[in-house]
Amino acid sequence: NGSAPTNSKGYTVVNLSDYSLNRVSVDMENVPDDLELQTTSFNVVPTEKAVVYREFGAEHVLRYILRVKERDGRILNGGSAQTEQGLDAGFIAGNGVLLMNMLSAPSRVSVERGDGSVCHFSVKGIVPNTGKVQEVYCE
Structure with a gap:
């Protein structure tokens, strides 16, 4: 989504359009080789001024x-x-x-x-x- 890189805990902030379908996804090219994700994208429809939190479920392998x-x-x-x-x-x-x-x-x-x-x-x-x-x- 063109967002900033994650911090050391894997968190980042993404701008979303309110009342519209937004696809939040992870660019796998930037994920370390020893990390496996359970899912790589979510579809969300946030309300105005909403804060949406999603976990992608990661495991170190x-x-x-x-x-x-x-x-x-x-x-x-x-x-x-x-x-x-x-x-x-x-x-x-x-x-x-x-x-x-x-x-x-x-x-x-x-x-x-x-x-x-x-x-x-x-x-x-x-x-x-x-x-x-x-x-x-x-x-």
Whole structure:
């Protein structure tokens, strides 16, 4: 909406037209990579001199971009990943890349390969939100 940037708490002020439909939205280009929003826009029809308050519902996420390899260095070709708590952590693509978006850092991830066998890798020492591919070995 062309408003000023938010403050450190995520608040901003937006001018709205009274008695008209206004769309209040977030420009996702300016949202940090480690923040996920539940919604990115609201439609509001304020009365004259109204103050309208809306929460977009944000959560900080830990994003991991991993290339998963077998113990011998071969790229793992597909598989589904789960955290030690049994949470779905994503699917490994044919090029061995696993994208994980987590609310808390897992310590260990299990991968079920296409043939039903399972391997594991530790997430300790892997830095989230780097935007870079990091290699892990599934044993």
